[in-house]
Amino acid sequence: MEVVGRTPHATWLYVCVTLLLLITAAHSFYLPGVAPQDFAKGDLLNVKVNKLTSIKTQLPYSYYSLPYCKPDKVVDSAENLGEVLRGDRIENSPYVFKMREPQMCNVVCRITLNAKKAKEFKEKIDDDYRVNMILDNLPLVVPYKRSDIDSLVYQHGFHVGIKGQYTGSKEEKYFIHNHLTFTVKYHKDEQTGAARIVGFEVKPFSVKHEYEGKWDDQIRLATCDPHAKRTVTSSDSPQEVEDKKDIIFTYDVDFEESEVKWASRWDTYLLMADDQIHWFSIVNSLMIVLFLSGMVAMIMLRTLYRDISKYNQLETQEEAQEETGWKLVHGDVFRPPTNSDLLCVYVGSGVQFFGMVLVMMIFAALGFLSPSNRGGLMTTMLLLWVFMGLFAGYSSARLYKMFKGTEWKKITLQTAFTFPGIVFAIFFVLNAIVWGEKSSGAVPFGTMFALVFLWFGISVPLVFVGSYVGYKKPAIEDPVKTNKIPRQIPEQAWYMNPVFSILIGGILPFGAVFIELFFILTSIWLHQFYYIFGFLFLVFIILIVTCAEITIVLCYFQLCSEDYLWWWRSYLTSGSSALYLFLYAAFYFFTKLNITKPVSGILYFGYMLIASYAFFVLSGTIGFYACFWFTRLIYSSVKID
Numbered sequence: 220m221e222v223v224g225r226t227p228h229a230t231w232l233y234v235c236v237t238l239l240l241l242i243t244a245a246h247s248f249y250l251p252g253v254a255p256q257d258f259a260k261g262d263l264l265n266v267k268v269n270k271l272t273s274i275k276t277q278l279p280y281s282y283y284s285l286p287y288c289k290p291d292k293v294v295d296s297a298e299n300l301g302e303v304l305r306g307d308r309i310e311n312s313p314y315v316f317k318m319r320e321p322q323m324c325n326v327v328c329r330i331t332l333n334a335k336k337a338k339e340f341k342e343k344i345d346d347d348y349r350v351n352m353i354l355d356n357l358p359l360v361v362p363y364k365r366s367d368i369d370s371l372v373y374q375h376g377f378h379v380g381i382k383g384q385y386t387g388s389k390e391e392k393y394f395i396h397n398h399l400t401f402t403v404k405y406h407k408d409e410q411t412g413a414a415r416i417v418g419f420e421v422k423p424f425s426v427k428h429e430y431e432g433k434w435d436d437q438i439r440l441a442t443c444d445p446h447a448k449r450t451v452t453s454s455d456s457p458q459e460v461e462d463k464k465d466i467i468f469t470y471d472v473d474f475e476e477s478e479v480k481w482a483s484r485w486d487t488y489l490l491m492a493d494d495q496i497h498w499f500s501i502v503n504s505l506m507i508v509l510f511l512s513g514m515v516a517m518i519m520l521r522t523l524y525r526d527i528s529k530y531n532q533l534e535t536q537e538e539a540q541e542e543t544g545w546k547l548v549h550g551d552v553f554r555p556p557t558n559s560d561l562l563c564v565y566v567g568s569g570v571q572f573f574g575m576v577l578v579m580m581i582f583a584a585l586g587f588l589s590p591s592n593r594g595g596l597m598t599t600m601l602l603l604w605v606f607m608g609l610f611a612g613y614s615s616a617r618l619y620k621m622f623k624g625t626e627w628k629k630i631t632l633q634t635a636f637t638f639p640g641i642v643f644a645i646f647f648v649l650n651a652i653v654w655g656e657k658s659s660g661a662v663p664f665g666t667m668f669a670l671v672f673l674w675f676g677i678s679v680p681l682v683f684v685g686s687y688v689g690y691k692k693p694a695i696e697d698p699v700k701t702n703k704i705p706r707q708i709p710e711q712a713w714y715m716n717p718v719f720s721i722l723i724g725g726i727l728p729f730g731a732v733f734i735e736l737f738f739i740l741t742s743i744w745l746h747q748f749y750y751i752f753g754f755l756f757l758v759f760i761i762l763i764v765t766c767a768e769i770t771i772v773l774c775y776f777q778l779c780s781e782d783y784l785w786w787w788r789s790y791l792t793s794g795s796s797a798l799y800l801f802l803y804a805a806f807y808f809f810t811k812l813n814i815t816k817p818v819s820g821i822l823y824f825g826y827m828l829i830a831s832y833a834f835f836v837l838s839g840t841i842g843f844y845a846c847f848w849f850t851r852l853i854y855s856s857v858k859i860d
Contacts, residue, residue: 255481256355257413258318264403264416266314267296269351269358270306270659272376274745274812276346277819278658279306285343285379286336288313288328288468300601300669301594306660309353316403318414319474323445327468329434334462340380341393341460349376354403355416356591357484362420373488375746377423380460394457396423398443399470404477406484417477417484425457428467443469485591489750508731508761515768519775523853530857545778549854550702552778555622556786562843563622563630565790567615567682568638569840572833574607575600580759583752590748601673608635608678612685621695631686635679638836642829643674649825656818698855708782715780717788724769725795728838731765732758732796733803740807744823766793766838767845774846785846793842797835801827 258264268282283293296309313327332340352359360373380395404418429441443451450471458466479487530546545552556562579599582588588596615634616627624630654661662670714720735758742749770792774785804827814820 262318264316267353268312273348281308281659301597324443344380351376354419393460394425398424401472415481417479425454548783551783553697559622563615563619567611567634570614571607571611575603605678608681609685612682613689616686616689627690635682724792728796729799766841770842789846790839790843794835794839797831801831
């Protein structure tokens with residue numbers, strides 16, 4: 220047996236090819252690798268195997284990590300960067316069909332278990348591992364009926380095996396699914412007679428196959444014989460997994476004509492079980508947030524208009540000496556904050572992340588990142604992040620120059636390395652843990668090198684280019700002059716305490732996204748397809764509005780109570796929603812997931828920490844820019860002596 224693997228050269232090829240595919244996708248009607256394929260009667264259909272997955276451990280393994288039947292030569296399919304990072308390992312298999320030619324009781328191979336192999340199978344059955352296969356880019360599903368709904372529900376992949384007891388015995392045994400009944404659904408073109416595959420289903424069975432005489436590849440089984448019309452329809456005499464036991468792997472394949480057209484073949488996969496239940500709650504959430512936004516905007520506009528009119532009238536009266544409120548701090552409001560360099564870095568990283576999310580959402584909403592384009596979402600995210608470095612450098616340099624900074628190269632380096640460096644460090648530790656578990660989810664050295672190349676070779680130079688352009692531009696002028704001596708801040712009311720107001724500020728942005736967050740977490744950790752990108756885009760717009768408004772309101776109250784230290788507070792107010800996101804992720808872990816292994820728990824919280832950190836940078840930057848625009852607007856609207 221020969222296994223053809225992946226090399227670092229192949230990884231470079233993925234990066235280059237992906238770049239080319241993204242460019243060419245705009246010029247073609249079908250997405251790369253997603254064009255329909257016509258099959259005539261008798262054409263060979265090659266089933267590919269993908270990783271073994273479990274929602275209990277979250278650690279994917281290669282199909283051939285278990286002693287399943289292998290073809291003469293195992294060949295890895297070329298995978299894009301996103302697929303490698305997801306832990307996909309797509310390889311060929313010994314399952315080969317002929318289009319529209321049903322087969323019965325095909326013997327794949329016979330294996331004899333030793334203690335080690337039996338233990339491997341038992342461990343995977345214990346952890347609820349599922350086998351994933353692919354035919355014509357469609358994943359294999361197991362259809363089953365749920366009692367609470369009428370239609371069929373599809374489960375991705377079939378379980379490696381099941382645990383159970385023989386009648387009258389209390390001892391728990393392990394049984395393997397060794398007979399697969401495949402159903403390939405196709406849509407026939409009336410004119411040409413060619414067919415396109417629109418469905419790939421399986422019913423797994425556990426059968427203790429019997430045969431007479433000496434074993435050879437052409438032997439007829441007593442338990443499954445097409446000539447005697449004996450087929451496998453149940454698991455009444457199952458195949459046990461024990462040391463020194465023989466297991467014979469067999470399969471049937473049937474072809475079924477379907478009314479479903481090729482363009483709609485993914486619809487059945489995307490109609491998940493709890494689909495309808497959440498539509499109403501999403502709409503409900505959007506309505507509440509829109510209502511709150513309207514209220515906030517109305518209060519702000521009316522109050523501000525009254526303030527500005529009052530201040531401008533005061534100038535003509537003697538009451539000017541008795542000014543109160545936000546106008547009093549005009550000489551300090553644009554004083555650079557403490558740790559202004561760090562603020563510039565985080566604002567730059569936030570702009571980079573915002574640009575990535577915005578463009579990715581537009582791509583996804585237009586249908587470029589459908590689930591059929593495996594790994595496309597992850598690849599697009601990485602490439603967009605790299606190219607958005609240009610805007611990160613530009614925005615951090617503009618802010619740095621406004622703060623009268625002179626060492627623009629230092630701030631550029633910090634912008635290029637702080638956020639990605641922290642994320643990469645966490646990712647590297649998590650990857651080492653996955654690698655220690657010998658999982659296929661571990662990123663190979665070649666891919667890791669490609670990620671470092673994308674960061675150092677493309678992202679860092681682009682941050683420098685953006686920074687250079689931003690620093691060359693004239694500095695942003697403050698609308699009012701800053702006093703030389705800082706004004707003393709009066710004692711604040713308990714509810715204007717920085718920690719309290721920051722924590723209150725994060726609740727509303729989190730409220731805007733938490734139902735959508737449930738969908739996203741379910742798709743990631745329960746291995747379902749996420750596809751409502753149109754809705755997600757709407758929620759993203761509402762998140763932007765909510766972050767901006769809550770920050771402006773709290774910033775206004777802060778300035779009214781003569782506290783002018785708004786720079787960092789504006790970033791942290793909306794950024795604190797990331798804390799609620801992480802707490803919700805912990806709640807989701809304990810209520811929805813069945814993860815029992817400590818390693819899997821570390822992986823979950825590690826990746827959710829990265830997600831929360833990214834969300835902090837994104838929402839914080841939105842809040843900061845909203846407040847920045849707001850303070851400049853109100854202080855340029857009043858007359859100041």
